[in-house]
Amino acid sequence: MADLIAKTPLDSMEAKTIGTVALVEVDLGVLTSIAPFAGQAKALGGAFKAAHGIAWPAPLRATGKAGARAIWFGKDTVMLAGPEPDAALNAYAAMTLQSDAWTSVTLTGADVEAVLARVVPVDVSAAHFKRGHTARTQIQHMNGSVTRIGADSFLLMVFRSMAGTLLHDLERAMESVASRG
Known part of the structure; x- marks a missing residue:
């Protein structure tokens, strides 16, 4: 019998820095x-906060922090990243395990907004897209999720099958911005 080894969507890639922007694959749990x-x-919101210590996010928002984050993921849907959901939530909601379906990366650095401007049709400037803001949107031609997690840091998620394309598109955008000067 063969020993199978689980691999991350980007095969545990090393962090890549191009110019002032770093790209890192992350395991969200x-x-x-x-x-x-x-x-x-309403009942789910209260039970969710009691169970996980973080608020149920409003539309286009994320709550929590690394290790336990709730990301708005569309009409009446939230992606819980980190802990397993408390079983008490079964009384209020349908829950579906998504761990193997997504790839996640962080994009961080001084020019991160300029990089994202090349691949995302959403204004992610700090004036409009503050920490905790999130959007389900296109990342180049892929359906994805973009969440600001810090002053110059974003969490990006796309379907696992698009991991290589995400890496390629982000590297090209990073190179484009770095070549400016």
Whole structure:
């Protein structure tokens, strides 16, 4: 019998820095999509905060921090990243394990907004897209999620099958910005 070794979507790639921007693959832990049953949104919000110590995010927002983050992921859906969801939430919501479906990277650095401007059709400037803001949007031609997690740091997520394309597109954008000067 063969010994199988689990690999990350980007095969545990080394961090890449081009110009002032660094790209790092991140393991968000367990990923679970959570969607409230009809009429249960308010009760779910309270149970979610009690169970995980973080607020249920409003649309286009993320709450928590690395290790336990809740990311708005579309109408009435949140992606819990980090811990396994508390079983008590089963009374209020449908939960689906998503851990193997997504690849996640952080993009950090002084020119990160300029890099993202080349691949994301959303204004991610600090004046409009503050820490804790998130958007389900296109990343180049891929469906993805973009979340500001720091002053010059973003969390990007795309489907696992698009990991190589994400890496390629981000590297090209990073090289483009770095070549300016």
